[in-house]
Amino acid sequence: MKCPYCGEEMEQGVIQSPHEIAWQNKRSYIGRAKFHRGSIVLSKLYMFEGSAVIANCCRKCEKIIIDYKEGSCDMNQTK
Template identity: 60%
Template sequence: MQCPYCVKEMEIGLIRSPHEVSWFPGTKKPVFARAKFHDGSVVLSTLSHFNGSAVAAWLCRGCEKVIIDFSDGACDMNG
C-alpha cells in the first residue's frame, strides 16, 4: 500500500492489545472502554481471551502515520 501523504510504500504490521481495540468519536477518553457502550464507536478487534486483540495496520515511518482498513472485519486478526 502506498502512503497517501508521501506516496512511499507502507509496511504492514499489527497493533496489539490485551483489550478490545476500538475507535471512539471525539477526543475524550471514554469511561467505559467497551465500544458497545458508545454510540458511533467502531470495533477494530474483538477481544480473544487467549490472544488479546490484534489489528492489521499500515505504517509510514517517514510521515509517522498509521492506516487501519476495517472494511468487512479486514483489520481483526482474531477473526
C-alpha cells in the same frame, strides 16, 4: 498499501492489546465500545489471544493507517 501522503510503500505491522481495540469519538473509561454510540470495534477481544489489528506504517510521514473495511483489520476475524 501506498502511503496516501507521500506515495511510498507502507510497512505492514500489528497493533495489539490485552483489551478490545476500538475507535471512539471521545475517551471513555467504562464499558466496551459497543456501549458507546458511533464506536468502531477494530478487533474484538478473545480470552487468550487478546486483540490485534493489521496496521500500515509510514515512518517518513509518521502516519499509521488501519483499513477496517468489513472487519478486515481484525486478526481474530481473519485467521
